[in-house]
Amino acid sequence: MVLINIDRLSDSELKYIAQQEEIDSWQNLSREELIEAIEEIYDADRTVSDINAAKYVNSISDAGSDVLQFPGVRPLPQSFSDSFIHMVQRDSCWALAFWNIGENLRNRIESLNAQLVIKTCALSNKDKIEESYEIEVGMHDTEWTVEMPWRYKNYKLQLIARTVTRDEIICESGTVYCAGCYVADHPELLKKEDSFKLLISPLIAKDGSVLANRDVALITETYRKETLK
Amino acid sequence: MKSRMNFIFHAHLPFVRHPEFPKFLEEDWLYEAINESYLPLLRMLYKLRNKGTSYHLTFSLSPTLCSMLSDNLLCERFVGYINSRIELGNLEIDRLSNEPDMQKLALMYRDNAKKNLQFFQEECKGNILNAFNALSNEGFLELITTAATHAYLPIYKNSPLAVNAQIETGLIQHIRLFDRSPEGFWLPECGYYPTLEELLKRNNVKWTSLAAHSLLLSEDKPQRGNYAPVKCPNGLWCFARDNNLTSLVWSATDGYPADPCYREFYRDIGYDLDINYVRPFIHEPDVRVFTGFKYWAVTGKTAQKVPYSPEVAAEKTKEHAEDFLKNVRNRTLSLEASLDCDPVYTLSFDAELFGHWWFEGVMWLEHVITSTAKQKDIELITPSVYIAEGNPVQTMTPAFSSWGEGGCSQVWVDTASNSTFVKHTIKSIERMSEIAVKFPNQKSLKQRFLNQAARETLLLMSSDWPFIMHNHTSEEYAKKRLTGHIQNLNLVYDNMTKNAVNTEWLVKAEKRNNIFPQIDYNMFNPEHLKKDSPVFTTDFTSEQK
Numbered sequence: 001m002v003l004i005n006i007d008r009l010s011d012s013e014l015k016y017i018a019q020q021e022e023i024d025s026w027q028n029l030s031r032e033e034l035i036e037a038i039e040e041i042y043d044a045d046r047t048v049s050d051i052n053a054a055k056y057v058n059s060i061s062d063a064g065s066d067v068l069q070f071p072g073v074r075p076l077p078q079s080f081s082d083s084f085i086h087m088v089q090r091d092s093c094w095a096l097a098f099w100n101i102g103e104n105l106r107n108r109i110e111s112l113n114a115q116l117v118i119k120t121c122a123l124s125n126k127d128k129i130e131e132s133y134e135i136e137v138g139m140h141d142t143e144w145t146v147e148m149p150w151r152y153k154n155y156k157l158q159l160i161a162r163t164v165t166r167d168e169i170i171c172e173s174g175t176v177y178c179a180g181c182y183v184a185d186h187p188e189l190l191k192k193e194d195s196f197k198l199l200i201s202p203l204i205a206k207d208g209s210v211l212a213n214r215d216v217a218l219i220t221e222t223y224r225k226e227t228l229k
Numbered sequence: 230m231k232s233r234m235n236f237i238f239h240a241h242l243p244f245v246r247h248p249e250f251p252k253f254l255e256e257d258w259l260y261e262a263i264n265e266s267y268l269p270l271l272r273m274l275y276k277l278r279n280k281g282t283s284y285h286l287t288f289s290l291s292p293t294l295c296s297m298l299s300d301n302l303l304c305e306r307f308v309g310y311i312n313s314r315i316e317l318g319n320l321e322i323d324r325l326s327n328e329p330d331m332q333k334l335a336l337m338y339r340d341n342a343k344k345n346l347q348f349f350q351e352e353c354k355g356n357i358l359n360a361f362n363a364l365s366n367e368g369f370l371e372l373i374t375t376a377a378t379h380a381y382l383p384i385y386k387n388s389p390l391a392v393n394a395q396i397e398t399g400l401i402q403h404i405r406l407f408d409r410s411p412e413g414f415w416l417p418e419c420g421y422y423p424t425l426e427e428l429l430k431r432n433n434v435k436w437t438s439l440a441a442h443s444l445l446l447s448e449d450k451p452q453r454g455n456y457a458p459v460k461c462p463n464g465l466w467c468f469a470r471d472n473n474l475t476s477l478v479w480s481a482t483d484g485y486p487a488d489p490c491y492r493e494f495y496r497d498i499g500y501d502l503d504i505n506y507v508r509p510f511i512h513e514p515d516v517r518v519f520t521g522f523k524y525w526a527v528t529g530k531t532a533q534k535v536p537y538s539p540e541v542a543a544e545k546t547k548e549h550a551e552d553f554l555k556n557v558r559n560r561t562l563s564l565e566a567s568l569d570c571d572p573v574y575t576l577s578f579d580a581e582l583f584g585h586w587w588f589e590g591v592m593w594l595e596h597v598i599t600s601t602a603k604q605k606d607i608e609l610i611t612p613s614v615y616i617a618e619g620n621p622v623q624t625m626t627p628a629f630s631s632w633g634e635g636g637c638s639q640v641w642v643d644t645a646s647n648s649t650f651v652k653h654t655i656k657s658i659e660r661m662s663e664i665a666v667k668f669p670n671q672k673s674l675k676q677r678f679l680n681q682a683a684r685e686t687l688l689l690m691s692s693d694w695p696f697i698m699h700n701h702t703s704e705e706y707a708k709k710r711l712t713g714h715i716q717n718l719n720l721v722y723d724n725m726t727k728n729a730v731n732t733e734w735l736v737k738a739e740k741r742n743n744i745f746p747q748i749d750y751n752m753f754n755p756e757h758l759k760k761d762s763p764v765f766t767t768d769f770t771s772e773q774k
Binding site for chain 2: 031068069070071072073074075076077080086087088089090091092096098142143145152174175176177179180181182183184186189193194197198199200201202203204205206207211212213214215216219
């Protein structure tokens, strides 16, 4: 929830944040300089309107929470003993792939001087590989964001060790479905007078902005083109 | 045509409970929400009920929040918190004796705290859930639940056991606390993926609420847009949010809360006054926090604020309530030729927006309810009432969606901030399932050990920690919480593979993370999904709460 921007904060709040963030010479900075310095630290790649002022409150709340561990626990492992690859969908067309290669297998792959490959496979109704593409990854990589370019398909990933003579499939992920969209596939529907009222108006905010989603943006763009024809 | 408003207020906070510290900063999230949102909302709803005003609203109360609201330690600490607000109010009234306008505000805050405390002790009998339950029993509120620890479910699509554990545990917790099975289920962050409805129906859920674009992006042709609920092929009802009307309230830049005359949230004496003065009301070591005493109006995008006037703000809430209803009516008028039924507007909000973030939000809602009660062309409904009416409904499968930034899972699967923990969480779920299969139906100490592992797994899945990391807010605390739950699960996993139980760990973990006393780790065994959900068979009415 974003209610208020950084420029609504008082000078004393800004100075307090700057102090917390250990900004050099914060005592001598003007208001504008403070805002600039804080924005740089927090959100170099975001717009000012994205900045949730709540962070300034919450960022100081770490004090007192440094003794949360229980007895007997061990640090998080950097890797696991087994080999696996997982696929988690991020949006309609992209998924996060992450994997682990067990130590023994890793040693063998390295000794064979094999190339690791992520194969993104679109499946037929009978779970046969219909389309695919490959990404070469390094032995130290553990994640990649993969595209699912074909709609109405299930996808799975294969982690492959490739040598000159053969491909060895190390492991496969579960499947992720890349759905289609009826409205996007039927732009003629958007020519109808009721389409805007029924389908698109509930997604448009008071200020005229459309809900931030790539597929929604494509549909509204199509709607505009269709109605301008 | 009649306009039908389906307000759904989602009340949720992550489970934060640290008995090992006498005072813990993150616990203030709960106390602030109780003092500034839940109690003011309940007081307003009681007032309307006592005046004979009819209303129908839906409240989603998350299982983590319910656990904290009914926790003796946290309730005692809340009373201490509110008494300290009263004490600060008294100090402020003295300090501002030469500034009558400001003093009036200090008096208002102190008296609000007193009224809240009185309501908490007399009407709620020390447990806010009692007041929600009473309003539900009288037909004013429909109470629903959500995933056990507010897990963002689409991430775990390929771990149906974990998704089911979240749904089932949330429902059982609700039944345990309210003696009835909820009809509805709030999807955390409105996160939906096709086939999720199968697990919801398995657990006897009748309806859920979805993000605004979930119907537009479906593979099926939407017939009535978001103006009527739809039914999944398996019979689950889905109500899609109206982004247009909710943006009137929600929008950061143009929403009602940004009006210049409303109270400025971020100007608080916890930050503005001398450290020696506020020290007893902030956290050690001199960590400034909000105290709730705020004297300035939003004014504009400037540091120079004008004093806050409650009278002017109160007038504005009436104006904004009427504006909201006017917008609803205008939308209905525009739909007359296009729609074959009365439009239903699903208006879902975080409950904490009202009172906490938007101080006047409770008053605005009161005006909306009061004004609606006097009208014939506009009414408040709840999903269960709508479903019972037998209205025509389209059968379709909604699209993968959430109400988060980007409309899908971008916030919770973010390679720049939280994806490392996604990996560990999925691995932890696999490990939990592995030990549940290897050691089924254990008794005594091992059962406790495995049950605690199940709690840690559920707590690890909370959507709040990756959200916080994505937004770069309380990152350190979020990382420590995630790391701690993973470490705890790993400890049980390592111990069980050696046929051992670490009792020192168990006692401490059970004491701190005491959520879900009824948990059964066997729900992480794949055999569990082959049986009927215990939601149908569990009777908790005789259980001591």
